Amino acid sequence: QWKGAPEVILGATKETAQIISMAHGLLEGTGRAIISRLRPESILPLQTEFQAYTVRTLAAARAMVIYRPDYIRKQTGGHIGVISAGTSDIPVAEEAALIAEEMGCRITTIYDVGVAGLHRLFGPLRELLAQEVDVIIVAAGMDGALPSVVTGLVPVPVIGLPTSIGYGLGGNGVAALLTMLQTCAPGLSVVNIDNGVGAGITAALIANRVAQAREHQSQ
Amino acid sequence: QWKGAPEVILGATKETAQIISMAHGLLEGTGRAIISRLRPESILPLQTEFQAYTVRTLAAARAMVIYRPDYIRKQTGGHIGVISAGTSDIPVAEEAALIAEEMGCRITTIYDVGVAGLHRLFGPLRELLAQEVDVIIVAAGMDGALPSVVTGLVPVPVIGLPTSIGYGLGGNGVAALLTMLQTCAPGLSVVNIDNGVGAGITAALIANRVAQAREHQSQ
Amino acid sequence: QWKGAPEVILGATKETAQIISMAHGLLEGTGRAIISRLRPESILPLQTEFQAYTVRTLAAARAMVIYRPDYIRKQTGGHIGVISAGTSDIPVAEEAALIAEEMGCRITTIYDVGVAGLHRLFGPLRELLAQEVDVIIVAAGMDGALPSVVTGLVPVPVIGLPTSIGYGLGGNGVAALLTMLQTCAPGLSVVNIDNGVGAGITAALIANRVAQAREHQSQ
Amino acid sequence: QWKGAPEVILGATKETAQIISMAHGLLEGTGRAIISRLRPESILPLQTEFQAYTVRTLAAARAMVIYRPDYIRKQTGGHIGVISAGTSDIPVAEEAALIAEEMGCRITTIYDVGVAGLHRLFGPLRELLAQEVDVIIVAAGMDGALPSVVTGLVPVPVIGLPTSIGYGLGGNGVAALLTMLQTCAPGLSVVNIDNGVGAGITAALIANRVAQAREHQSQ
Amino acid sequence: QWKGAPEVILGATKETAQIISMAHGLLEGTGRAIISRLRPESILPLQTEFQAYTVRTLAAARAMVIYRPDYIRKQTGGHIGVISAGTSDIPVAEEAALIAEEMGCRITTIYDVGVAGLHRLFGPLRELLAQEVDVIIVAAGMDGALPSVVTGLVPVPVIGLPTSIGYGLGGNGVAALLTMLQTCAPGLSVVNIDNGVGAGITAALIANRVAQAREHQSQ
Amino acid sequence: QWKGAPEVILGATKETAQIISMAHGLLEGTGRAIISRLRPESILPLQTEFQAYTVRTLAAARAMVIYRPDYIRKQTGGHIGVISAGTSDIPVAEEAALIAEEMGCRITTIYDVGVAGLHRLFGPLRELLAQEVDVIIVAAGMDGALPSVVTGLVPVPVIGLPTSIGYGLGGNGVAALLTMLQTCAPGLSVVNIDNGVGAGITAALIANRVAQAREHQSQ
Amino acid sequence: QWKGAPEVILGATKETAQIISMAHGLLEGTGRAIISRLRPESILPLQTEFQAYTVRTLAAARAMVIYRPDYIRKQTGGHIGVISAGTSDIPVAEEAALIAEEMGCRITTIYDVGVAGLHRLFGPLRELLAQEVDVIIVAAGMDGALPSVVTGLVPVPVIGLPTSIGYGLGGNGVAALLTMLQTCAPGLSVVNIDNGVGAGITAALIANRVAQAREHQSQ
Amino acid sequence: QWKGAPEVILGATKETAQIISMAHGLLEGTGRAIISRLRPESILPLQTEFQAYTVRTLAAARAMVIYRPDYIRKQTGGHIGVISAGTSDIPVAEEAALIAEEMGCRITTIYDVGVAGLHRLFGPLRELLAQEVDVIIVAAGMDGALPSVVTGLVPVPVIGLPTSIGYGLGGNGVAALLTMLQTCAPGLSVVNIDNGVGAGITAALIANRVAQAREHQSQ
Ligand SMILES: Nc1ncnc2c1ncn2[C@@H]1O[C@H](COP(=O)(O)O)[C@@H](O)[C@H]1O
Ligand SMILES: Nc1ncnc2c1ncn2[C@@H]1O[C@H](COP(=O)(O)O)[C@@H](O)[C@H]1O
Ligand SMILES: Nc1ncnc2c1ncn2[C@@H]1O[C@H](COP(=O)(O)O)[C@@H](O)[C@H]1O
Ligand SMILES: Nc1ncnc2c1ncn2[C@@H]1O[C@H](COP(=O)(O)O)[C@@H](O)[C@H]1O
Ligand SMILES: [Mg+2]
Ligand SMILES: [Mg+2]
Ligand SMILES: [Mg+2]
Ligand SMILES: [Mg+2]
Ligand SMILES: [Mg+2]
Ligand SMILES: [Mg+2]
Ligand SMILES: [Mg+2]
Ligand SMILES: [Mg+2]
CATH class of the missing domain: 3.40.50.1970 (Rossmann fold)
Known part of the structure; x- marks a missing residue:
């Protein structure tokens, strides 16, 4: 996070199971996992896996953000x-x-x-x-x-x-x-x-x- | 000329002598010769050859039009x-x-x-x-x-x-x-x-x- | 319409629902909606949605025109x-x-x-x-x-x-x-x-x- | 020559001296040397070198054929x-x-x-x-x-x-x-x-x- | 046929029905229809349609030839x-x-x-x-x-x-x-x-x- | 200048005379003219023309800046x-x-x-x-x-x-x-x-x- | 094998039956068959066909190696x-x-x-x-x-x-x-x-x- | 030199003076300077500058090696x-x-x-x-x-x-x-x-x- 930019999981080249495991890793570390270029077939399994979390899905953009319930997003003013x-x-x-x-x-x-x-x-x-x-x-x-x-x-x-x-x-x-x-x-x-x-x-x-x-x- | 479009001599791929000979042909036929993409070294010889004619040179555009003295350009209204x-x-x-x-x-x-x-x-x-x-x-x-x-x-x-x-x-x-x-x-x-x-x-x-x-x- | 050219909906990059909504907009405005590059799966839903309208489908060309029943196409003579x-x-x-x-x-x-x-x-x-x-x-x-x-x-x-x-x-x-x-x-x-x-x-x-x-x- | 096709010297990538030496080789072997894609600066030296031979130059085509005086070209009828x-x-x-x-x-x-x-x-x-x-x-x-x-x-x-x-x-x-x-x-x-x-x-x-x-x- | 080359139907860009109709045309005219770049889904319908004919299918090459029963192929000796x-x-x-x-x-x-x-x-x-x-x-x-x-x-x-x-x-x-x-x-x-x-x-x-x-x- | 960015004269596609005239225009307007991608043959004439001005030439970068003697460059702190x-x-x-x-x-x-x-x-x-x-x-x-x-x-x-x-x-x-x-x-x-x-x-x-x-x- | 490199079957352009037949050939010859760029639908049939053999499958890499039970891989020390x-x-x-x-x-x-x-x-x-x-x-x-x-x-x-x-x-x-x-x-x-x-x-x-x-x- | 590979000066994008200065640097350091892709106009000035050294020029290959007189090239046996x-x-x-x-x-x-x-x-x-x-x-x-x-x-x-x-x-x-x-x-x-x-x-x-x-x- 030193970079000031979050890590983003590139969904297109990964199996759903691999995405789930990487997302768990990020959620534990930073409280949030961002996934881009999701394959359509990965969306439902991810939503199911993370139903205890807050999940934001942008279907057309093929993007998803998963938040730990206690996650609070900072506001920079930019x-x-x-x-x-x-x-x-x-x-x-x-x-x-x-x-x-x-x-x-x-x-x-x-x-x-x-x-x-x-x-x-x-x-x-x-x-x-x-x-x-x-x-x-x-x-x-x-x-x-x-x-x-x-x-x-x-x-x-x-x-x-x-x-x-x-x-x-x-x-x-x-x-x-x-x-x-x-x-x-x-x-x-x-x-x-x-x-x-x-x-x-x-x-x-x-x-x-x-x-x-x-x-x-x-x- | 049936096409409604004049024949244009492409200067870039021709020797000066070849352009001169083609221009004479067009001047005899239609009273006007248009040459495009002239190589710089062709301009002076062409102006010399056709000094008895009206010559319009667009140096930057590398184009030249030569008119028989009696040539009158039609106006279409377009x-x-x-x-x-x-x-x-x-x-x-x-x-x-x-x-x-x-x-x-x-x-x-x-x-x-x-x-x-x-x-x-x-x-x-x-x-x-x-x-x-x-x-x-x-x-x-x-x-x-x-x-x-x-x-x-x-x-x-x-x-x-x-x-x-x-x-x-x-x-x-x-x-x-x-x-x-x-x-x-x-x-x-x-x-x-x-x-x-x-x-x-x-x-x-x-x-x-x-x-x-x-x-x-x-x- | 000032352009003299109709707006055409590009079907290929849009969901059927989005096309339907845009078509309704055009039909209200001008009495006609033209859709090009339709995905095959959009054709039937569109025909169903607009069955009260006159629909012209060119299957091979993947194009469709929908007219309000009262629409009359002008003839320009071109x-x-x-x-x-x-x-x-x-x-x-x-x-x-x-x-x-x-x-x-x-x-x-x-x-x-x-x-x-x-x-x-x-x-x-x-x-x-x-x-x-x-x-x-x-x-x-x-x-x-x-x-x-x-x-x-x-x-x-x-x-x-x-x-x-x-x-x-x-x-x-x-x-x-x-x-x-x-x-x-x-x-x-x-x-x-x-x-x-x-x-x-x-x-x-x-x-x-x-x-x-x-x-x-x-x- | 078993191929039924003559060897052709590609002039563009060779020094004049190299072309001359290869041409002498071919003239000794077959009585004829064909050179293609000659650089303009190679033409005169070649004509000078082979003035005792019959030389056919196609300037625009940048090609040259050199024949031993006794060379007789066959006619195939094709x-x-x-x-x-x-x-x-x-x-x-x-x-x-x-x-x-x-x-x-x-x-x-x-x-x-x-x-x-x-x-x-x-x-x-x-x-x-x-x-x-x-x-x-x-x-x-x-x-x-x-x-x-x-x-x-x-x-x-x-x-x-x-x-x-x-x-x-x-x-x-x-x-x-x-x-x-x-x-x-x-x-x-x-x-x-x-x-x-x-x-x-x-x-x-x-x-x-x-x-x-x-x-x-x-x- | 004046060309000495048969007409070949390009199957890839045509509906099966269109291929069938064109094949019938050629069979009537010359006794033989050759189809190339067939889409897999066209093969069976074509074989069914032309079961009264001799049909030669090269599946891997995606090609088919249909002969009128009385068709005799010439031998040129080439x-x-x-x-x-x-x-x-x-x-x-x-x-x-x-x-x-x-x-x-x-x-x-x-x-x-x-x-x-x-x-x-x-x-x-x-x-x-x-x-x-x-x-x-x-x-x-x-x-x-x-x-x-x-x-x-x-x-x-x-x-x-x-x-x-x-x-x-x-x-x-x-x-x-x-x-x-x-x-x-x-x-x-x-x-x-x-x-x-x-x-x-x-x-x-x-x-x-x-x-x-x-x-x-x-x- | 509203853009916050200076106008830059692209030297590569212009005659020296044209560059000189555009530079004079900029010098009058803003006190400074910047020229990029200068052709080598334009450098000396420009230096001669503007010898009453302060001229900064970056030969390898093919760039030149000409300042009116009274020009003072602002410092933004960026x-x-x-x-x-x-x-x-x-x-x-x-x-x-x-x-x-x-x-x-x-x-x-x-x-x-x-x-x-x-x-x-x-x-x-x-x-x-x-x-x-x-x-x-x-x-x-x-x-x-x-x-x-x-x-x-x-x-x-x-x-x-x-x-x-x-x-x-x-x-x-x-x-x-x-x-x-x-x-x-x-x-x-x-x-x-x-x-x-x-x-x-x-x-x-x-x-x-x-x-x-x-x-x-x-x- | 004189090359010191094994023959590898390129799976992508071959029917499963063709791959099986080529693999049998290699197994008889050298005791081992390596297949690369396998199409997903070929994996199961190959595993079934060669269940009496040792089969190593790298699903993500789309590669497979089949060994005769008695095959022993040499170690070169590289x-x-x-x-x-x-x-x-x-x-x-x-x-x-x-x-x-x-x-x-x-x-x-x-x-x-x-x-x-x-x-x-x-x-x-x-x-x-x-x-x-x-x-x-x-x-x-x-x-x-x-x-x-x-x-x-x-x-x-x-x-x-x-x-x-x-x-x-x-x-x-x-x-x-x-x-x-x-x-x-x-x-x-x-x-x-x-x-x-x-x-x-x-x-x-x-x-x-x-x-x-x-x-x-x-x- | 830890890499086991010599540094090579790329001549094509450098002024002759720059090459000379870099060559002096390498000669002092390692006793040898290798220059590749030399522009023809750089060859003579380099030979003149380094006449007290052993200079090996491959004109056609546009390459040059300059050795300090005491330089001895190792033989690896490769x-x-x-x-x-x-x-x-x-x-x-x-x-x-x-x-x-x-x-x-x-x-x-x-x-x-x-x-x-x-x-x-x-x-x-x-x-x-x-x-x-x-x-x-x-x-x-x-x-x-x-x-x-x-x-x-x-x-x-x-x-x-x-x-x-x-x-x-x-x-x-x-x-x-x-x-x-x-x-x-x-x-x-x-x-x-x-x-x-x-x-x-x-x-x-x-x-x-x-x-x-x-x-x-x-x-
Ligand atoms: N949509 C995207 N476009 C470009 N790069 C991305 C995108 N999503 C993730 N990445 C980056 O792509 C890289 C993927 O690396 P890896 O997942 O290790 O193969 C990582 O550096 C990500 O930050
Ligand atoms: N500037 C130009 N750009 C494109 N085509 C040209 C231009 N000038 C002449 N032509 C055409 O180029 C063709 C040249 O043919 P030729 O001179 O017979 O090799 C003729 O058809 C000309 O009409
Ligand atoms: N104009 C040409 N275009 C294409 N190939 C040529 C031409 N002239 C000669 N060649 C061939 O180009 C090759 C040149 O090889 P080399 O001269 O050994 O580098 C020879 O095989 C020639 O037969
Ligand atoms: N080195 C450069 N690279 C890219 N654009 C430039 C450069 N120098 C000037 N320009 C821009 O290129 C455009 C040239 O337009 P003009 O001179 O009117 O043909 C102007 O918008 C300049 O701001
Ligand atoms: Mg990574
Ligand atoms: Mg022509
Ligand atoms: Mg729009
Ligand atoms: Mg050769
Ligand atoms: Mg046709
Ligand atoms: Mg401009
Ligand atoms: Mg093979
Ligand atoms: Mg460096």
Whole structure:
């Protein structure tokens, strides 16, 4: 935990039994276990195994958090904006939001405001900036154009989170990732396709650092 | 010429002597020779060879048009908007504009209005639409996000023209092309990277067809 | 609707319940809901949910249109040719045709006339041109050679629509798309692999613009 | 020589001195040395070194053949058609023709008949078939569509020879090669981009085998 | 049939009903229907539908031939060698052999003689050459090295047939195809990965042409 | 400047005259012009043109900053670590450092501490953390492994900056970028290959935000 | 067996019946059959068929070894270290270990010590070197950084074994393989993604050669 | 030097002055400096700078070794075979040989024995094995088939060294590397394209380890 980031169990490459055993380990150690990229067939057995615990399941995002009954999540005061271009990008955006929340941050979401309907973006974005957001995550698949547009409009760092939405050449998030890497709007850095965990942890590390400085100030 | 599109000599793969001989052929036939992707070393010899003719050279765009003194370009009444995202994309945008102009269209250009400075786009774009533009070409390199943004804002067909500006992964226009292919704004079709000739001819075929229908109307 | 193009629900990345809810929204707003890339398991539930409506299902094309009983489709007078290279390309061609039809265009189809049997192409193509077609969509997988051939023969703009037919290197439509991007026949622009929706909307925007000019004329 | 194919010195990766020494070796052994992909700076030194020999240089094709004065090329009676799509593809087509000629075949060429001007193809192709051609090589860059078109029209085996003409995505012959691999016209096999040597040898092995059978017949 | 090559129904992209209808068409026309890349679920319905006919099924090769009871296959006298590198490559090799056989050729097969056990190759290959083979097909996946080795050893044209055997980088036949395209043994041309149909037709066109010349001789 | 990030002139795609004119514009507006990716031939003319100004040239990094004599750079109090894996990565690391410095940050550099000599890393890294660094940029080419190693060791956000050092498959920075995108150490986000400008601006936006919060505190 | 490496049956591309028949062949010949990449549905039938034999099944590694009851495995004295970066990489590491063990080597494993938790590596690695290991296999997916780190720390040859763990760009082992190919730590050679068999045989050939020299010494 | 491998200066990315300074450092420390991938323009200045030293230059391999006059190279007794497929692959093979020699190994070379002339391989290979070679490096470009062939024939570990010889798809060593990764001959591991340094060090680490065991034996 020295890193300031929780360990996350990558569910996709593990047997349910292995996940259960690793989750027990984390629950004993830290009071909480976070599992990402769960295979559908693992969800029910996990919920059954941990029915004495508080279990939070994000089905679409394929993520789960298990808390020891006495677990209390700290609040850091960091504030993160999470924006999605399409409705199809919401599950990945939610994975990022979940991880950042588990790291103590406050999350404000703005969904389905991609470049095909850009007019829906400006108002909510202005409000977000007014609320002193520390960093913004922008999830986008297909053309992946939204993160560049947002970065061109805001004075805070932006994390581009490409999603695997899209088919044909450049599909499965490839075009989205490449266009973010090629951005002409400075201040955008990226994580890999569908890597909500990485985006969430990076954003929370930034927001929590700012929050910590703020806190010292208010003392 | 039945196609409605002029023959264009691809200069890059030909010796100067070969270009001169092909240009003479076209000048005799149609009164005009258009050469694209000229190698720098071919420009001076061509200007010397054709000094008795009217020669129009676009150095940055590496394009040249040679007219027989008596050549008169027809005006079709088609109207095409040509937009560039960065200043680096202007030469390719100009190649497209040149070809479309040679096909009789009126061109309105809006340059350097990419997503890093989107506020510069809205005004000129509104004006362009007010002038009843028939089709818009949007040239963009690097992130190639502008064509999707424009297509989301206008009710006319848009031709995406990726340029080879940009380095690193997805550089040389690859990310720009892929993001255009993956556009979530319907009404965008694309040509290959740096293919100003293709974009110009396609746009002019569209604009001239609309213009032709308009003309019949005004008779 | 200001765009002149209908909103299309992308079925592939959504739960059936989500599609139903979005369809109800569109039906209330515009009297019609178009869904593309439906997963097979969504078809029956949708037909059941909307049995009080008129439902048009294109099973092979995985597309569905739902109309409010009182919905009347406008006719714009635009005319689009839709050509397929093989019989395997027909579903994608039909997706494009469906969208363009929903945008008010008249469609003429020519199917299974690819370069392995080119002699079957010339007659129907000549007829199509005689009927004053405004724009032609050519769907082709595998070698994707047909759009270049057609573009070389006609004086109207052509939209290349690569399909994911084909296996091995360059399979799944990649070779088809690349060969269209590399066309040496000017006047061809392309959309992404299997993007019948994009091809249909682009073609309809063109055809409707021409039709509008024609209409003004006949007034 | 048991293979029925001559050894060809690949000039591009060798110092001039090394080429000269290998050429002397071949001239002593077989009376002839063939060099392909010569670097421009090697041509003059080679011509000087071998001025006592008969030297045939194809500058554009970057190929050279050196004959001992007493060398007499055999005639096998094999007949090969060599077709090029564009004028830019002619040098590679000529490399193929040269090698096949050196293997004793008769060559008939048809140049600049690509799919953008298909009507120029049909006449000469009919004539070629009337002359009992044994195999056809079709060189094409950019869209690489011509080999599939030709294969769909003729009853003899066709060798597709992609050339590195073309820029942008799929440029440098990649799209051309992929579309040939994806051909829907049966009877087309391919060699690598710009590999005129490979195409020429393959075609000559086929033609010479047929010719040999024919010869036996006429005895 | 003028092409000298039979029409082959590509089963993978078609519904069983569509295949049945196309097969009936071919059976009426030519007395025989060949289907390739059959989906497993289509096999039984086809066998049931055509039980009054002679049906030849190659399950592993996913191919089927249906003959009208009175159908008699011609024998051309062409002779083709079909070699496979591994046992996993045999189904694709068999698809090629089947098509060539249906075009009237005699087939000699040599299986499982790849470069990891090269000593098993030399004997059978020498025998094959002794039997005056006209052309050789070499099917190989994984490293795809065998076609180059064989081409270096024989004086007849070789068709490289890469198979999709192999995993990891360059897997699914990509490395096999690329190494064949890069061959340093002249006389090798290739078809796409798993394209047994293409290899078979190309080889048969060659062999039948030689056979025809031979026949004329023996008259 | 509202963005908090300076405009940077991309020198690589512009004529010297164009750069001079854009630099004059920036100098008038903000008192400073930053130019990146300068072509070697532009350096001297720029130094001559602006000899009345203070000019800072980083030859290896191909970057230049020109200051109006009265220009005073603000100090924000942000602190950024810049680490390079090899000596070959230093120029790109310096480009990032320069931009961040121009945005008012303090920079601490640690160079040539890649995974082939990891023992050289630990001491300086511990010191860096002791100095309360806000964010770390890690530049690495070839295997690009260092950013993941550093991210696994520190509790601050890390920006991975792949460089184009390296040849063969995955060369020119591709493997470096991919391995960073695939990092199993959470908290690493990346910019494109050689994009020191992007890394520098992103890091400075983060550091300046933290610094701003700190400042408020100390008031 | 002259190669010093056992024949391994590749299960993935074979029917169960085919595997059984090949296994019987090997058991008769050498007393042992090794099968890799088994499809899950083949495991039970094989265990049933060979219940009179000793069967060793590694379910996660999808590998099986069948021994004739009288089979005695030789011990060569070679010593191989097998390291995995993550827990997800263990099955591939185990495949390599199994093969090397079957070739008579002693195996020491160190699992789950990747760069995100590097401190877990140093102790066990020091111990391994103290035990005079002859060669080390390092299995890693995702970022694939561990083999370079290990190679930088040890004086013995290292075999990099990339695994297909990881998603997004560079996923399925591609980034892992590329970063190993680009290593800046000399002494690392690699096998393909998930190729535990190749890594195991290579390592065992090395270790056994050293062991053989050692043995001669101790006589 | 603890690694048992010398430090090698990568010349390609460094200024001559930087190389000279690093070479002086190594000469002081170890008495020897090895430089690889030298740019041609660095060779003469280096020879001039170090004329008081013994300088060994391999021009084609772009490598240089500088020895302090008193430097004595150790002999380990390790024995390495270095094989090249073509004459064009010799420079890369020589780079590998040079490095291994500098690590104290004895080298036996066999050049120009690729699969197009396989008969030239068998004799020399048999001799090499008779001389108790410890490990074999096989350098090959174009089809890269030779390493698999050699690995199938010998009982020692083989290092595949792909070279950048070859053009077209899979050119510049890509096909060669992929085919080696896909080898069906167990016991082959690879280094990156043109990485003679990596191949040489890996082979020497193996050979020296075996030699060390042998030495102990003879005491
Ligand atoms: N080294 C660099 N890398 C990436 N982007 C840059 C670099 N230098 C400048 N830029 C940006 O690239 C864009 C170039 O646009 P333009 O000069 O208008 O074609 C601007 O948005 C610059 O901020
Ligand atoms: N800049 C350009 N981009 C794409 N195609 C072009 C360009 N200029 C000319 N062409 C076309 O490229 C083809 C070249 O054919 P050829 O000159 O016969 O090799 C012709 O079909 C031209 O119309
Ligand atoms: N969704 C995710 N995306 C990327 N990395 C993850 C994800 N979930 C867990 N991880 C990390 O992936 C690694 C998995 O390693 P292991 O489980 O040991 O194979 C750990 O470092 C996790 O922190
Ligand atoms: N233009 C060419 N394209 C492809 N292969 C060639 C060409 N010219 C010669 N070769 C072959 O390339 C190989 C070069 O081998 P080497 O010269 O020994 O490196 C020989 O097998 C030649 O037959
Ligand atoms: Mg939406
Ligand atoms: Mg600009
Ligand atoms: Mg058909
Ligand atoms: Mg032409
Ligand atoms: Mg076998
Ligand atoms: Mg260093
Ligand atoms: Mg782990
Ligand atoms: Mg040679």
